[in-house]
Amino acid sequence: MKAPHRSLVTAAGLAALFAVAAVPAVASAQRQQAPGPDTKKVLVTTFRGDVEGGVRVADEVRNRVSSDFSIRTLMPTSKKDINNTLEQSGYRPDSALSPNDIKELAKLVRADEVIDGTVMKTASGYRVNARLFVSRDAALSQPLLSTESSNLGDVAKQIVKEYDAARKQLVANQECENAIRDRKPDLAVAAARKAITAYPKATISRLCLASAYQSWKTTADSTKPWADSVISVTRQVIALDPRSKIAFTLAYDAYKAKNDTANSLKALVGMMNSDPTNTTLRESVIVELVQSGQAGIAVPTAKQLVTDNPGDPQYARTYWLVLRAARNFKESVPAGVAYVSLDSAASDSNYFFRQINDLASDSAYARAAEFASTGAAKFPRSATLLVLKAQNERKAGQLPAAKASLERALQVDPKVNGANLLLAQIASDLNDPAAAITAVKADVANDPTNKERDAGFLLGLGQTAYKAGVASKKPEDFQTAVSLLKTSDEINPSPAAAFLTAVSGFSLVQFYGTQLQTSKTCADSKAGQDALMLVNTYMPRGGSINADAAKQILGAIPQYQAFFDGSAKKYCR
Numbered sequence: 001m002k003a004p005h006r007s008l009v010t011a012a013g014l015a016a017l018f019a020v021a022a023v024p025a026v027a028s029a030q031r032q033q034a035p036g037p038d039t040k041k042v043l044v045t046t047f048r049g050d051v052e053g054g055v056r057v058a059d060e061v062r063n064r065v066s067s068d069f070s071i072r073t074l075m076p077t078s079k080k081d082i083n084n085t086l087e088q089s090g091y092r093p094d095s096a097l098s099p100n101d102i103k104e105l106a107k108l109v110r111a112d113e114v115i116d117g118t119v120m121k122t123a124s125g126y127r128v129n130a131r132l133f134v135s136r137d138a139a140l141s142q143p144l145l146s147t148e149s150s151n152l153g154d155v156a157k158q159i160v161k162e163y164d165a166a167r168k169q170l171v172a173n174q175e176c177e178n179a180i181r182d183r184k185p186d187l188a189v190a191a192a193r194k195a196i197t198a199y200p201k202a203t204i205s206r207l208c209l210a211s212a213y214q215s216w217k218t219t220a221d222s223t224k225p226w227a228d229s230v231i232s233v234t235r236q237v238i239a240l241d242p243r244s245k246i247a248f249t250l251a252y253d254a255y256k257a258k259n260d261t262a263n264s265l266k267a268l269v270g271m272m273n274s275d276p277t278n279t280t281l282r283e284s285v286i287v288e289l290v291q292s293g294q295a296g297i298a299v300p301t302a303k304q305l306v307t308d309n310p311g312d313p314q315y316a317r318t319y320w321l322v323l324r325a326a327r328n329f330k331e332s333v334p335a336g337v338a339y340v341s342l343d344s345a346a347s348d349s350n351y352f353f354r355q356i357n358d359l360a361s362d363s364a365y366a367r368a369a370e371f372a373s374t375g376a377a378k379f380p381r382s383a384t385l386l387v388l389k390a391q392n393e394r395k396a397g398q399l400p401a402a403k404a405s406l407e408r409a410l411q412v413d414p415k416v417n418g419a420n421l422l423l424a425q426i427a428s429d430l431n432d433p434a435a436a437i438t439a440v441k442a443d444v445a446n447d448p449t450n451k452e453r454d455a456g457f458l459l460g461l462g463q464t465a466y467k468a469g470v471a472s473k474k475p476e477d478f479q480t481a482v483s484l485l486k487t488s489d490e491i492n493p494s495p496a497a498a499f500l501t502a503v504s505g506f507s508l509v510q511f512y513g514t515q516l517q518t519s520k521t522c523a524d525s526k527a528g529q530d531a532l533m534l535v536n537t538y539m540p541r542g543g544s545i546n547a548d549a550a551k552q553i554l555g556a557i558p559q560y561q562a563f564f565d566g567s568a569k570k571y572c573r
Helices: 011-021 051-068 079-088 099-109 152-181 185-198 204-218 226-240 245-257 261-273 279-291 295-308 313-325 329-342 349-361 365-378 383-395 399-412 419-429 433-446 448-472 475-491 495-519 522-545 547-571
Strands: 040-044 074-076 113-122 125-134 141-149
Touching (some): 040 051, 040 099, 051 074, 051 113, 051 152, 079 099, 099 113, 113 141, 125 152, 141 152, 152 185, 152 204, 204 226, 204 245, 226 245, 261 295, 279 295, 279 313, 313 329, 329 349, 365 383, 383 399, 383 419, 399 419, 419 433, 433 448, 433 475, 448 475, 475 495, 475 522, 495 522, 495 547, 522 547
Parallel strands (some): 040 074, 040 113
Antiparallel strands (some): 113 125, 125 141
16 A cells, blocks of 8 residues: 555544543453354544544444444454554554555455545534445445534444445345356346345445446347446436446446437546546546547646646646637636746747637737747747738737738748738738739749639729729729739639729729810820720620629710720820
């Protein structure tokens, strides 16, 4: 046995211990008789929790067993034997042991059964919980009592009374276990039911019953509703003992067989909570929850692993990744920072990519840009980090800074993916359509496969510019639309770009046709002729977008053509 989890006995506890030793109960009938060959031995160790109370309850229960049971039936392991064995194993006498350490002690003292429990001091006395478990498996347990009292002697009396009743299931339960081992599930079911009849609150025998049902799936009885039967029984066990690891384990298997994901995950969490010190189990539960898309359920467990193992980078990493999977970015980012503070080698470029993306997903664009700046300083040859910095600076409204970041990125890698298109977007944000066109052309030059995307981007800008012209009636807005739309059509010809180019051109035709009547200038005449050429060039290809509009516009062109040709002859001498 290991030697952690020891309890120190206070001076008051020693006084109580000596007082108990003077009680005449030790001179019970058991001293007057010898144990029989079939006498069962029960181990009662110091209850965990309050040091003095834990010693007193154990002593009271041990003495009560000595006085209430014939030694031919049951005898407690003596306190002397317990303490001697503890000291030989490196423990202090009266140590309050963990359930697994109690199981090891039971092997050493050859106990068949164990009474285990906790005792906590309260304002009115003590809160006591007691249970029975068989020595071979601490998880195979039976709750005995949960009560609050100031009289520990009376509590011990109640524990032993319930223990006596609970033991009535054990003989038939052994028959159940033997039948399962012999692959006779029907006999096991019958034995378990007999045990439950003997003690209606039985959990140990119900666990055997559920195991018998589960065994159907590997026998000729596999067509029987074994999963539903297991679920029904384990629900009863969990109602009696909400921390029964075996019940949750059996239920989990049954729910998985029925493809009941919601309940199987609940059983999985119940299994984990029933064995909170089992780190390996917690890790496996976390993995399954994350893989099942239920990472949020795993967050408290992953956090507890970090709390229980401070300074462990592996658990810090697990907590970070679980928070990310749960999309809890407000907590995942600081958890990631905490992780790399424990493992500096983990602060690679991928770490920065993840943190930046998570901050952006949480709309924390300024912080994401700061993270990207830190990453770019650490990895100055990473153009991608500079692009991420620019993306988040743009979203944070920091347009000049975003432009500067992109220019740095293109210096590091002139062909870095997405940089030129983002530069075009920023140019548009800064109301510089000429720069946007230049950046888009550079993007297509770097990678011709981007032409459809880039043409679509310019088409969208051209539509916006056309709408602005319709609202403002200013020729410069229509001219901006024409330059954007013509470039879109040059990069990747489309009826939509051609139609909007022609419509924008016709708006210019109308504008110059009206203005020329008062300006009477050669410049306006030529501008009108150029606009007419746009309509004649692009409308035939784009007219399918709106045939009625195309027909009306083209029908008006001859009249405008004659007007501008005559004006040119008159004013352009």
